[in-house]
Amino acid sequence: MSDAPKPPRRRRAIPKTSSSNTQGRDRWILSYADFITLLFAFFVALYSLSLQSNGDEQRLKESLDGVFEAVQKSVKPINIGEPVVGEPKDIDVIETKIIPEAIPSIEESRSSVIFSLLDQVVESQFTGLRALGEIAVSESADWVSLELNSGLLFGQGEYELTNEAVALLMVVANVLKRYPSVILVEGNTDNLPVVSSRLVSNWHLSSLRSSSVVDELVYRGVNPKMIAPIGFSSEHPQVRNNNEDGRQQNRRVVLRISKRDADNVYDYLFQ
Incomplete structure (x- = not known):
C-alpha cells in the first residue's frame, strides 16, 4: 500500500446571494405607490375643476391641499351651554353670511342695525342659552x-375668561367692530362677600371681570377708544339677593352700546 499523501478534496463554491439584489427587488412598490398617489391627485384635481366652474375656488384650494397635506382646515366653535338644534356654525359664518344679509336700508339707524345683528347672532348661535335666560x-x-x-364667562369667584367665553366674545366682537359705538362693559356681582386671598371685595371682582371682557373684545378688533369697563359690585342688582336664584341672576356682565354718536368714550362721558 502506498503511503503517498492524498490530494486535498476541493469544496464546491456556493454562490452567495447578493443582499443588494434582494433589497432592490421590492423597490417597484415605492414607484407604484407614488403613481397611485399622483393618479388619485389627478382625479381629485378633475373633480375640483368642476367645482371651480361653479365659482367655488376656495373648495378647489382645500381639495388640492387635502391631497398633499392631509390637514383639517375647519374648526368648529366650542359648544356653550345646552346643545343647539342643528349643525354648529363656524364663527366666520357671522361675518360672511348673517351680517351682509342683515344690512338694512339707509333709513334705519346704526343702533337698529346693531340690535338686529346681535339679536340674530344670539338666535342663530346661542338659542339654547337664550332659552335658559343665560344671554339676552x-x-x-x-x-x-x-x-x-357670569357663569358663561367665568368660574366661580374667578375673573379670567374661560375658553367658552372667548368663543362667545369672538362672535360678539365681529358685530361690534363693524359698527363702532361707545360701549360700556358693566360688571355686577351678588351681595355675598368674596372668599379669596386675591380679591379685596366685590368691587374688585366686578371691575376685574368687566376689564377681562374689555381686554378680549379689544384683542378681537374693537376700537379701544370706544370701550371702557365699569364695576358696580352688588350695588346694581337686577332682582333681590334673597336666595341663590336671585343672586345668580345678579352675577352678570352687561355690554351697553350707546345710540349716541361719539368719537371716543372719554368725550362721551365727560364732555
Whole structure:
C-alpha cells in the first residue's frame, strides 16, 4: 500500500446571494405607490375643476391641499351651554353670511342695525342659552344691551375668561367692530362677600371681570377708544339677593352700546 499523501478534496463554491439584489427587488412598490398617489391627485384635481366652474375656488384650494397635506382646515366653535338644534356654525359664518344679509336700508339707524345683528347672532348661535335666560339682548331709548350671565364667562369667584367665553366674545366682537359705538362693559356681582386671598371685595371682582371682557373684545378688533369697563359690585342688582336664584341672576356682565354718536368714550362721558 502506498503511503503517498492524498490530494486535498476541493469544496464546491456556493454562490452567495447578493443582499443588494434582494433589497432592490421590492423597490417597484415605492414607484407604484407614488403613481397611485399622483393618479388619485389627478382625479381629485378633475373633480375640483368642476367645482371651480361653479365659482367655488376656495373648495378647489382645500381639495388640492387635502391631497398633499392631509390637514383639517375647519374648526368648529366650542359648544356653550345646552346643545343647539342643528349643525354648529363656524364663527366666520357671522361675518360672511348673517351680517351682509342683515344690512338694512339707509333709513334705519346704526343702533337698529346693531340690535338686529346681535339679536340674530344670539338666535342663530346661542338659542339654547337664550332659552335658559343665560344671554339676552334688549333695547332702550339710549342703549342696546347684551346681558351675559357670569357663569358663561367665568368660574366661580374667578375673573379670567374661560375658553367658552372667548368663543362667545369672538362672535360678539365681529358685530361690534363693524359698527363702532361707545360701549360700556358693566360688571355686577351678588351681595355675598368674596372668599379669596386675591380679591379685596366685590368691587374688585366686578371691575376685574368687566376689564377681562374689555381686554378680549379689544384683542378681537374693537376700537379701544370706544370701550371702557365699569364695576358696580352688588350695588346694581337686577332682582333681590334673597336666595341663590336671585343672586345668580345678579352675577352678570352687561355690554351697553350707546345710540349716541361719539368719537371716543372719554368725550362721551365727560364732555
